[in-house]
Amino acid sequence: MKITFLGVGESCDENYPNTCLWIESVRDGHRSSVLLDCGFTAPPLYWRQIRDPDDLDALWISHFHGDHFFGTPALLLRFWERNRRKPLVLMGPKGVERIITSSMELAYPGFFQKLNYPLHFREANSRESLVCSRMNWSFAQNIHGQESLAVRLDNGKHAVFYSGDGLFTEETISLAKGVHLAVHEAFRLEGHTPGHGSIYQCIEFGRKACVQRLALVHVQRDERRGRHEEMRRLLKEVEDFEVFLPEPGDSVVLSPFSG
Numbered sequence: 001m002k003i004t005f006l007g008v009g010e011s012c013d014e015n016y017p018n019t020c021l022w023i024e025s026v027r028d029g030h031r032s033s034v035l036l037d038c039g040f041t042a043p044p045l046y047w048r049q050i051r052d053p054d055d056l057d058a059l060w061i062s063h064f065h066g067d068h069f070f071g072t073p074a075l076l077l078r079f080w081e082r083n084r085r086k087p088l089v090l091m092g093p094k095g096v097e098r099i100i101t102s103s104m105e106l107a108y109p110g111f112f113q114k115l116n117y118p119l120h121f122r123e124a125n126s127r128e129s130l131v132c133s134r135m136n137w138s139f140a141q142n143i144h145g146q147e148s149l150a151v152r153l154d155n156g157k158h159a160v161f162y163s164g165d166g167l168f169t170e171e172t173i174s175l176a177k178g179v180h181l182a183v184h185e186a187f188r189l190e191g192h193t194p195g196h197g198s199i200y201q202c203i204e205f206g207r208k209a210c211v212q213r214l215a216l217v218h219v220q221r222d223e224r225r226g227r228h229e230e231m232r233r234l235l236k237e238v239e240d241f242e243v244f245l246p247e248p249g250d251s252v253v254l255s256p257f258s259g
């Protein structure tokens, strides 16, 4: 499984694009390609990686804040322009079909009906797991300004966890148990920000969930700039697992890549 951090930023960062992960996974010889979140800045970063309009199998939307889903109309439009034929799964919390359909209608009126490839909407909730793109998907609720779901993807050999936005809960800790890579939002270095995690809190999360590696994303822009040295020092002190601040374009390969 390969995880590429197309973006690692919060909503209004002039330097770091919105948090968006591109997952490539191989199971039984079949490759799957999945995007986790698609904010305003995400589509061009994905297009720079791959031009094939049929590459993407599924898009996961953790919650309906613009930095996590407002890129979807551009993504769907370009697939239409490039004559995509393959079905696309759009998955997210309750309301995903209504919200994506109306955002497309606002952005490009009349285009939704013209799409020449099928869209399959799937609503996720913390009570049931599902299978999509040859991976098992399970979900848990975290604490944010609106419903926001953390997701765990498992391809039978490797498992990855992505928090979306929000502070962890007992439910998300158990969802992340033992994953090879957890990606968690950490809005501040320390203290309590309603609806968000801090780097200190996320380290506690990683320890409780016994994750192998922890990537911290969605760091508030001024804090990332002004307290970068403090963050670096703190992360270096963590010895029981690896914790890091990825840069846009970085990737992690959970080897062997054939898994």
Ligand SMILES: [Zn+2]
Residues within 6 Å of the ligand: 010, 011, 065, 067, 068, 165, 218
């Ligand atoms: Zn956000």
Ligand SMILES: [Zn+2]
Residues within 6 Å of the ligand: 063, 065, 144, 165
């Ligand atoms: Zn949010």
